[in-house]
Amino acid sequence: MIELFDTAVLSRIQFAFTISVHIIFPAFTIGLASWLAFIEGMWLKTKHPIYLEIFQFWVKIFAVTFGMGVVSGLVMVYQFGTNWAVFSDHVGNVIGPLLGFEVLTAFFLEASFLGIMLFGMNRVGPKMHFAATLFVALGTLLSAFWILSANSFMHTPQGFEIAENGILVPTNWLEILFNPSFPYRFFHMVIAAFLTTALVVSGVSAWYLLKDRYVSHARIMLVKALFAVAILIPIQIYVGDASGLNTLEHQPEKIAAMEGVWEDESPAALVLFGIPSEKTQSTNYAIKIPHLASLILTHSWDGEVKGLKNWAREDRPPVWPVFFSFRIMVGMGLLMLFTGICAMYLYFRKRLFTTKWFQRWCVLMAPAGFIAILTGWFVTEIGRQPYVVYGVLRTADMVSPVTPHEVAWSLAVFVVVYFAVFGTGIYYIFRLINKGMEVGQWQDTYGQHALKNPTTIADIFLFKSKKDK
Amino acid sequence: MFSFEEFINLPLIWAAIIAIAVYIYIILDGFDLGVGIIFPFAPSEECRRKMLNSIAPFWDGNETWLVLGGGGMFVAFPLAYSIIFPAFYIPLIVMLISLVFRGVAFEFHYKASAKRRFIWDYAFHFGSLMAAFAQGVMLGAFVQGIPMIGRDFVGTAFSWASPFSMMTGVAVVMGYALLGSSWLVMKTDSVTQKWARKVTKYAVLYVIVFMFAVSMWVPFLNQEIYAKWFAWPSFGYLVIIPVLAITISIMLIRSIINEREYQPFLLTVLLFSVSYLGLAVSMFPWMVPHTIPYWEAAGTPETQSLMLVGVVVVLPVILAYTAFNYYVFKGKTNSDDIY
Numbered sequence: 001m002i003e004l005f006d007t008a009v010l011s012r013i014q015f016a017f018t019i020s021v022h023i024i025f026p027a028f029t030i031g032l033a034s035w036l037a038f039i040e041g042m043w044l045k046t047k048h049p050i051y052l053e054i055f056q057f058w059v060k061i062f063a064v065t066f067g068m069g070v071v072s073g074l075v076m077v078y079q080f081g082t083n084w085a086v087f088s089d090h091v092g093n094v095i096g097p098l099l100g101f102e103v104l105t106a107f108f109l110e111a112s113f114l115g116i117m118l119f120g121m122n123r124v125g126p127k128m129h130f131a132a133t134l135f136v137a138l139g140t141l142l143s144a145f146w147i148l149s150a151n152s153f154m155h156t157p158q159g160f161e162i163a164e165n166g167i168l169v170p171t172n173w174l175e176i177l178f179n180p181s182f183p184y185r186f187f188h189m190v191i192a193a194f195l196t197t198a199l200v201v202s203g204v205s206a207w208y209l210l211k212d213r214y215v216s217h218a219r220i221m222l223v224k225a226l227f228a229v230a231i232l233i234p235i236q237i238y239v240g241d242a243s244g245l246n247t248l249e250h251q252p253e254k255i256a257a258m259e260g261v262w263e264d265e266s267p268a269a270l271v272l273f274g275i276p277s278e279k280t281q282s283t284n285y286a287i288k289i290p291h292l293a294s295l296i297l298t299h300s301w302d303g304e305v306k307g308l309k310n311w312a313r314e315d316r317p318p319v320w321p322v323f324f325s326f327r328i329m330v331g332m333g334l335l336m337l338f339t340g341i342c343a344m345y346l347y348f349r350k351r352l353f354t355t356k357w358f359q360r361w362c363v364l365m366a367p368a369g370f371i372a373i374l375t376g377w378f379v380t381e382i383g384r385q386p387y388v389v390y391g392v393l394r395t396a397d398m399v400s401p402v403t404p405h406e407v408a409w410s411l412a413v414f415v416v417v418y419f420a421v422f423g424t425g426i427y428y429i430f431r432l433i434n435k436g437m438e439v440g441q442w443q444d445t446y447g448q449h450a451l452k453n454p455t456t457i458a459d460i461f462l463f464k465s466k467k468d469k
Numbered sequence: 470m471f472s473f474e475e476f477i478n479l480p481l482i483w484a485a486i487i488a489i490a491v492y493i494y495i496i497l498d499g500f501d502l503g504v505g506i507i508f509p510f511a512p513s514e515e516c517r518r519k520m521l522n523s524i525a526p527f528w529d530g531n532e533t534w535l536v537l538g539g540g541g542m543f544v545a546f547p548l549a550y551s552i553i554f555p556a557f558y559i560p561l562i563v564m565l566i567s568l569v570f571r572g573v574a575f576e577f578h579y580k581a582s583a584k585r586r587f588i589w590d591y592a593f594h595f596g597s598l599m600a601a602f603a604q605g606v607m608l609g610a611f612v613q614g615i616p617m618i619g620r621d622f623v624g625t626a627f628s629w630a631s632p633f634s635m636m637t638g639v640a641v642v643m644g645y646a647l648l649g650s651s652w653l654v655m656k657t658d659s660v661t662q663k664w665a666r667k668v669t670k671y672a673v674l675y676v677i678v679f680m681f682a683v684s685m686w687v688p689f690l691n692q693e694i695y696a697k698w699f700a701w702p703s704f705g706y707l708v709i710i711p712v713l714a715i716t717i718s719i720m721l722i723r724s725i726i727n728e729r730e731y732q733p734f735l736l737t738v739l740l741f742s743v744s745y746l747g748l749a750v751s752m753f754p755w756m757v758p759h760t761i762p763y764w765e766a767a768g769t770p771e772t773q774s775l776m777l778v779g780v781v782v783v784l785p786v787i788l789a790y791t792a793f794n795y796y797v798f799k800g801k802t803n804s805d806d807i808y
Binding site: 060063064067068070071072074075077078080081082083085086088089090091092093094096097099100101102103104105107108109110111112113114115116118119120123124167169170171172173400401402403405406410413414417421422424425428431432 | 470522525526527529530532533535536537539540541542543544545547548550551552553554555557558559561562565566568569570572573575576577580581621622626768769771772775776779780783784787790791793794797798
């Protein structure tokens, strides 16, 4: 078994596995931190306990997710050294500071204020507590900023030169930081994280509505989350399109793999579905729409799209995973668009809280963001192969001088431990959702049919004015 | 592009920054790993809950110093990073897996049903124990030296394993246990504190024995270290370190016997500081011992300059809000202080 795989292949599997598990948690906490800050802000503004109860419910889920993100992230930092030592030595001078600034500006901020956010409600005032939540949310966004910059450098490297010993030496920090693909990929990822969280929140709220639990809370959360989806998804599609154009400019073979295009085509047809084959160098059983790829990628009726055959076999990314991952990601995006449109239609028709099928649909859509993020990362990372720094360093040359045995063992341990530990964590999150919220007695003031007559936004603002009097 | 290499000794400053980050890590995560090491021996479930609560707001920030140490190496000394990390592959992976277990155990302890809670309590204990042991082993292996020919690692997957590194592994476990127990003396009261005082008494004895053993062994590992400690005139300056260590040990034992609240922890920190200083002196100027000194392992001056600006600007802010965090959760821990 071990003879079949060398250190490079095993290290790639290990990195892919550990980072795929890891990304699930920050993808959720980036959005969740901002959601918590928003909810706490609403609580401070209205003083209505319903927001505090919503906050206290999600903060528990946040804590579990964040803890798993921290420990799986620590593994990533050290893996650059343990498994990709040659990579670290070659690019440490260039992307090192980006990771260094991530630690300094983001990790410490999140980690320190998380303590106050989770345990400090009785020890600091509400305003200080809110500040702590804001700092945690800011930390998650800063973290995304730096890590996306470092990762984007690996896709569109610039601002460096190669020294005699093959080591990358920085020549212009601003060019490195704001490399061409960075703005697109940063916004694409942050919006994806927000969408992911919004879909989870709407899924959980819809499930509560279906079960007739916490109806007041669920209605408030559902509306906010679905508005977020409806507003963000068109922006996301626009940013995704812009990111695609940027990729076409800088990494055309990635686009060719995503589209399953082998020969140069102009006008290029869009392959809706098909089975790309490396053997025959063609995409078989393809269902195509004429002109559409030209239209999307070049914004002209018959612009040219380069085919994979322009590149030697050893310089091409593996087509199969890129092609299918891309279709899954786009499919998820279209389902989200459908969700957003339906939500707006039902909301303004005042049928959002009574349309059962749509609530069931929201529950089904809860994991859609995670699927889109994972497949999106598969597209971009596998699409960069065989390079680790595009056009500069090849992945296979970058591994540590460790034996395949060591990596095989560590990989096996990671797989077992991650499934056990993070599987349990995800199970606990489901249990927290099932257990539900701790709801105070305030609802009784709205009459004896409190559950059948849930709190409205108007009630919440009335509550405040009543208190002010 | 800017660089400060003409005004200041960048590699030396960076070696110092990383040494300080690792030092802060050892002190801060030392006490919360230590609490994990002695965790299962606590007299009651309520004590254990209090122990967890006493460190829950801090462990995350404490562990970030480990990221800064590792990340700092990556930035400032990529060559050393790319040699040392693969050489310590197995202990590093053991440490990471252990930290995964103990990290999630904080949250899972509160979330698990009463019947299943013991699983995460053991995960917390063994995770803390193994992480501490792996760190100690790596410390020992680092002091002992990494087998190199020129710039290439020539050891095997198990080069780090030796009687000396096993001993330093146990020594660090004991050291962290002392930090943890004296932390509990400071942060808890009644039954938990009484028990922590007892643990501190035992731990301090083991720590002093191991410190003595390590101090005696290190000079004989390597000619150069021997020469540094036992040759005139360096002996004249360096003798202050063992003298300080002995003085602090005596004060520490007295403070424990006199049942002081804060002194045992603070003196333990001081004892750790002196020991760390002793090791730092022994290892200077090696970044990969005993082949590559810090100036040869250094990254480009541009990289070190940029990152130095970051450290100078941001680190004081980090220290300020870290201090604020400890201030918010000052005083004795409340067993029901959970969210």
